Amino acid sequence: MKRNWIHPEEPQNAKRYWRSVSELERRESFLKDLGREFPAGDTLTDEERENGRRDFLKIMGASVGLMGLASCRRPLTTILPYTQHVEWMVPGKALMYATTMPCGGGATPLVVTTHEGRPTHVTGNPLHPLGGGIDSFAQASVLDLYDPERSQKPLGMGKDLSWAKANELLAAVSAEAKKSAGAGLGIVIGATSSPTYLRLLGEVKAAFPQAQLFKYEAAGAEGSAAASKAVLGAGVKPFVKLGSAMRILALDCDFLSLDPVAGEPISAFTKHRAKEAKTADMNRLYVLENRYTLTGGMADHRKAIPASLIPAAAALIALELGDASAKALADTAPAALKEWIAPAVRDLVDNKGKSVVLAGSRLGAEVHALVASINNALGAYGSTIELLQEAPAPEFGGFAELQAAVSGGQIKTLVSLTPASLYYDAPDAQGFAKLVSDKKVKLVHVGMLKNITAVQSALHIPAAHYLESWGDARAADGTYSIVQPMIAPLYDGASTIEVILALLGRKKLGPAESAAPEAGAPPAEDAAYTAVRDTFAATAGGLDETKWNFTLRDGFLKGSTSAKAAATPNVAVVAEFIAKAKPAAAPTDEALEVVLAPDASVFDGRYINNAWLQEAPDPVTKLTWENAAWIGSVTFRRLGLKDGQHVKISVGGAEIEIPAIEAPGHVTNSITLPLGYGQKGVGEVGSDRGVNAYALRKQPGIFVLGGAKIEVLPAMAELAITQEQNTMVGRAVYREGTLETFNKDTHFAQKTGMDAHIPENISFYKGQVGVKSDENPDGFDYETKHQWGMVIDLSKCIGCTACVIACQSENNIPVVGKDQVRKGRIMQWIRMDRYFAVAKWGKNEVAQQSTWAEDNPTPEQLENAEMVTQPLACQQCEAAPCETVCPVNATVHTDDGLNAMAYNRCIGTRYCANNCPYTARRFNWFDYNKRNPLIDTTVAGIVTVNNLYAGPLGAKKEDESLRLQRNPNVTVRMRGVIEKCTYCVQRLESAKILQKQVQRDSKNFRVPTDTVKTACQQSCSADAIVFGDLADNKSAVVKAKASPRDYQVLKYIGTRPRTSYLARLRNPNKEMPGAKDIAVWSNNQY
């Protein structure tokens, strides 16, 4: 029976959470799709409509005929066993290996699941000292491995070369360098912490003394390193102990997401945010930034300020702490900022030794120097920041030095090992490319993508994925972590270490010579493997095989953290840095500022061809598949823009044309441009998506550009933004309060709105709900069955979407492409809902609590909107509305409390999706797994349509390599089937069976407490997701459900979800301006 939800009247005087400005202002465009299963009222496209009923019948008739013929016989299938047994391999069982993903200057410790030799899923390494959850980039990296459009062959100016030729060219480079003692050889590397890589670069320097080394990262800057070197000394690396910092102030530093600081994992920060009993002991986060970042969303106090004022803000803080040299710079700060900073600094000082100030990595050296001085004054060094001594490494020049060396003619051969793409993302990239070709510099490029640099280089060598190569890295605390291959290189790529070895003449790149080894002879040792073993031996003090094997098993060498540095900050030099800083003026209507920021999907552009990341909605804007200019409401409305309207942005002679979107919480007269898009030729996933914002950058290390002009263009872009999709009838389902609210009444979340007075759910219908007892014989059996449940702690969730990708990777969820996303057909099972809320409403600035103001919030109020995130998947309702409407029993309840989906039974009526109040079900409109949704097909040489609409005439997906990523334990769904989260039922069933294997003839059937984890839970770096057996009283989920903050979404409709949420707490500082408007708890909210 289709249930009509009787939602309570939306209260007129409650706090509201909204996903988009259209929702907030109840615009027609939003209201017309509200409550619809799929947004566009008519989900058919023109193409679909043209395929009329007659065509449909014809096609069906033909396919039935063909089907009949095809299904006469079962196809003959064969079983191909191994001829030689493979060590550790048990067919049908996954093998886990520990490894490390090198990222930036650090390392992400991983455990990789492999099935019969194919890596299928990665997750954090819980054994590693800095292990735990991982970010979405690491989570999605396994897809990059199988990318069918990875660079697969060496190229010479865009033409295929043989490996022999490539080796020859490389040998020539090496010979030339040897002859000239390295003069004319330049090597550019990316950020790295790999001891082997650095050691080999040192050897290069020793072999070719005049070779020049450079370091370049597209979204990296040298300010932090320069300041750190001057203030702390060379080789001293700060390690931030987030777990000890009770007061944190972040200056444009997205340390929870895209701009991680070297330090303890995020869970160390979030553990101080979840409270279950009255307390004053909660950390507090202050954030100053121009746009919303996830860190800003987690903040207790956040102020949107232009990025150009960040140095002034830093100076102001330093001045408050008594650094007189900062006075001149601090005086340029506006008064409102002073009012905000003064109480914040007092709070930091009151918590001396437990407070820390963090600065974004792309800020200038003066900010970092000031922050070092601030942290020194706060007593942070030694308490919240530990200083570690790094191993000595060769000196590297920056991009400016590289440019100078090339234009000075000192470089004849440039070897680019950086993950950046020099001809695309370098400052004034075209100018640089021209310079390189003018000076007849031979560019040797190593990379995974066939991007512009690869195609235009004299020699391009396909890079190996980190899951294919030997290597190592040091984690933030210096722990020696190993990178070990899971699979032989799919396309014979070479790792950066191997290229260096080739330059040193110790390795031949490409496929191994086919000379069959003598039977019984040990295989020839791989040069990269030997190099890593040598480094290991030097690190561990001798090549101890046992230790080596333990290192391979654990993924890291125990007890190999860096030694503490005996450095004392030399604050005297800070004044010099400040003197060099020029006071930046706040942007104006005429001269706007442009902030270039890494993107949550493609970072600096290196993940451009990763379809999972491209389709994962941006955590803040919910935009998929491309980038857009984020413009604050004040500026956006002043310019009279509409969402998706093109604007032309020009700075210092360069200009780009880009669609604009309104970004609540964004500061006035500032534009944020996500980097990394607008690349060409990288593959069907990444080519021509979005706009290249690097084009505006002319100088290295500068990411905030002043004096920008904006011009409104008439063109409109069709953006795929998911924020208005899958709404829950416009109901706010987010609950939060301040620590004060919580201390007053710990159960505030359970007393919100109707939750306070819904009567006990007593029904005459004794269905399969609740605990089985004499009165309720059909209830769930807690004695002899598991009862699965989940709790999501909103106090901890930072909204990073790693869980979304983890789920996609674990559950074989297809990518549907931009057009389908626009139609609301995104398949991700977890939806990361992001809500904004404003405290003050309308022109009269009334508190939202007191009245439903007739007028809308002003743009200025939108600029101060709060942002919260809430992951939402199937809630596994005990009284599931979807089950009652399924005509074929394809979705039914299991006796361990799961809302199960039998895909092979589903006939695709979509009644269940229609009846789901949480809109958590997804429908396979097409065979997304078989038909590539990203390409167009020409049907019969006449019309060109999206491949999905070409039906059987379209191109089939022949990317064998992508199929290798699939999890063999989960059905790959076909067209016409509904799918949704099942709490990773394949893992639950495996755990139960494992218990049976272990127990055999005993009756202890219960899976050991908290040993089975869902993919989202494993991926969560904030430890926000707790999953387990509700029937096991020792389990973490039982404890979490007992929290006073526990509440159920849409509880009043009586679905009894098994997933519940813990209300979020914020800890505002009463002395801060506007503190009483932060995280106001509204009793009337529904």
Place this chain on the structure above:
Amino acid sequence: MGNFFPRWTNWLPLKVAIAVVFIALGVSVGVAYYFTPKYTRVGYEPTQPVPFSHKIHAGQLGLDCRYCHSFGEASSHSNVPTNQTCFNCHGPGKGNIKSASPKLELVVKAHETGESIPWVKVHKAPDYVYFNHSAHLNRGISCVSCHGKINEMEVVRHDQPQSMGWCLDCHRNPEKNLRPLEHVTNLNFQPADLKRADFYKGLLDKKIPAGEIATVIGGASAKADDLDQILKLAETTYGKEVTQAEVGTQLKKHWQIQPPENCTACHR
């Protein structure tokens, strides 16, 4: 009075009759195919590339199933052995048994080239079925229950329907097939072969109270304090020989065998 029925209805009875004939034909063809063992492929007996005889190896020589299918108890799949397993006996320098036999030609070739022998799949579960061998073998379901008496087959034959209904029959009444773990790979096992005293002693050794054993035999009112009383009770209930019902009900109770009937047990 006008014509109630338009002209085309004149032919309607004939059309209906023709349609009925076709439908009847379709139904009978459908029943003849889908409702018979042919559909479930019982009796399917493909020729294998290597004429391996289970009758000789498992029957005559008495090799345990797990010698070759070594991971059945540890994994979802019960693996087909690698060439190395064959060569443990047939390989040069090992047993060297019949190593020159032309029947082994393909095995030798596979060893040299490293290319697998393409064994033809006999038992094929659809892709959406996640059958797990280890869950069954470790809980007292024998190979023979699903695969038949492989030890008597020269060429492996599809013995049981292995349809969903067939699976559920056993999941609903597991006692028909449960047996002590040590007999799981004993394809000739008969419950009557068990010594009743040994069987119950085994249960008592597992610290299962005699009273509980008795209630399984004789219902709630039955009581027993020691092995002798149990044996007496069993003999009066089941007769002289040990029966499958006797073994099955005991094991089901004491191992807490609850075969899942959830969709998710097999479909994910």
